[in-house]
Amino acid sequence: MQTTAIVFEQPERIGLQALAIAEPGDGDVVVRAEWSGISAGTEKLLFEGRMPAFPGMGYPLVPGYETVGRVVSAGKNAPSDIEGRLVFVPGARGYSDAAALFGASAEQLVAPADRVIPIAEDLERTGTLLSLAATAYHALTLPGMTVPDLVVGHGIVGRLIARLIIAMGHSAPTVWEINPARTDGARGYAVTTSEACEGRRFSSVIDASGDPDILDKAIAVLERGGEVTLAGFYSETMSFRFTPAFMREARFRIAAEFRPDDVHAVLALLADGRLSLDGLITHSASPAQAEAAYRTAFGDPACLKMILDWRELQ
Numbered sequence: 001m002q003t004t005a006i007v008f009e010q011p012e013r014i015g016l017q018a019l020a021i022a023e024p025g026d027g028d029v030v031v032r033a034e035w036s037g038i039s040a041g042t043e044k045l046l047f048e049g050r051m052p053a054f055p056g057m058g059y060p061l062v063p064g065y066e067t068v069g070r071v072v073s074a075g076k077n078a079p080s081d082i083e084g085r086l087v088f089v090p091g092a093r094g095y096s097d098a099a100a101l102f103g104a105s106a107e108q109l110v111a112p113a114d115r116v117i118p119i120a121e122d123l124e125r126t127g128t129l130l131s132l133a134a135t136a137y138h139a140l141t142l143p144g145m146t147v148p149d150l151v152v153g154h155g156i157v158g159r160l161i162a163r164l165i166i167a168m169g170h171s172a173p174t175v176w177e178i179n180p181a182r183t184d185g186a187r188g189y190a191v192t193t194s195e196a197c198e199g200r201r202f203s204s205v206i207d208a209s210g211d212p213d214i215l216d217k218a219i220a221v222l223e224r225g226g227e228v229t230l231a232g233f234y235s236e237t238m239s240f241r242f243t244p245a246f247m248r249e250a251r252f253r254i255a256a257e258f259r260p261d262d263v264h265a266v267l268a269l270l271a272d273g274r275l276s277l278d279g280l281i282t283h284s285a286s287p288a289q290a291e292a293a294y295r296t297a298f299g300d301p302a303c304l305k306m307i308l309d310w311r312e313l314q
Helices: 042-048 121-140 156-167 214-219 242-248 260-271 287-299
Strands: 002-010 013-020 028-037 067-074 086-089 108-112 150-152 174-176 190-192 202-207 222-230 251-254 283-285 306-309
Touching: 002 108, 002 287, 013 287, 028 086, 028 121, 042 287, 067 108, 067 121, 086 121, 121 156, 121 260, 121 306, 150 156, 150 214, 156 260, 202 214, 214 222, 214 242, 222 242, 283 287, 287 306
Parallel strands: 150 174, 150 202, 174 190, 202 222, 222 251, 283 306
Antiparallel strands: 002 013, 028 067, 028 108, 028 306, 067 086
16 A cells, blocks of 8 residues: 655655555554644654654654544444544554654555544544644643643643633633734633733643743742643753742642543534634645645744645545
8 A cells, every 4th residue: 555645754854755554454444634733842843853762753754643534444343334434543553664653644544443533524624633632631631630720822732721721611711922923812711921910820820832941930920839730742851940839839740642532522522512623723735835834834923733635635
């Protein structure tokens, strides 16, 4: 089998290549991609060569864990009703000439049937946002967590966190953003700056900015016994001044990757009409324009989310 895939040939070099993929097994499905998202977090680190050691790392590699496509064939052990379904694919495998980290940015994918998740037809391209929405949901539902009353960063993850807090029935958080290009688009919450909140204290701060220096800034506005949750991916060593943290008896949490249950929880909120993904995809491109699309996704602050439209190759 052959597929056309996005390949990070080496740091700072992207290509669209034909790759051989393994024959699907009895428990696999073959998916024809329709849309895939570009991650401005982990994929940027891979593109720049700054990703810390990670299982499956190595160049060349096929990135991607935000793909929506249609199942065109299924193995005998796959669910009988999955053929023809629109599915969310959080990763794929089986490329003979490239590593798969995470492997879903390709025209045709082979993935375990139990890993793909059927989604409603009307989600269409917004289904590519399920990875980020599930990541935000996971960060908000860590055991014993205090619901955040401050979200730092109004990029796409910060917006999803704020929307989810409200969708889950909690009071609207305050959101901080320093980039004027990202202050619009709030839905039911206020976007402001740290300077405008001088003197305020917060019980739970969640960072969606990816700022490696965030800890001291967050600790400075904590109530006594407050907590800071890191919901980004940080490639640099992080540190904080001990004395302010000591005075506030600060607590820290780190949110890891989402789980399938998080995706299903987000789908339930969408189906109930409590959560909307509208207005979050700002850019779209053909895979043939991959290099320009990735550079826009990584470098343009007005780009909340760039997706690739694989239908343009079909």
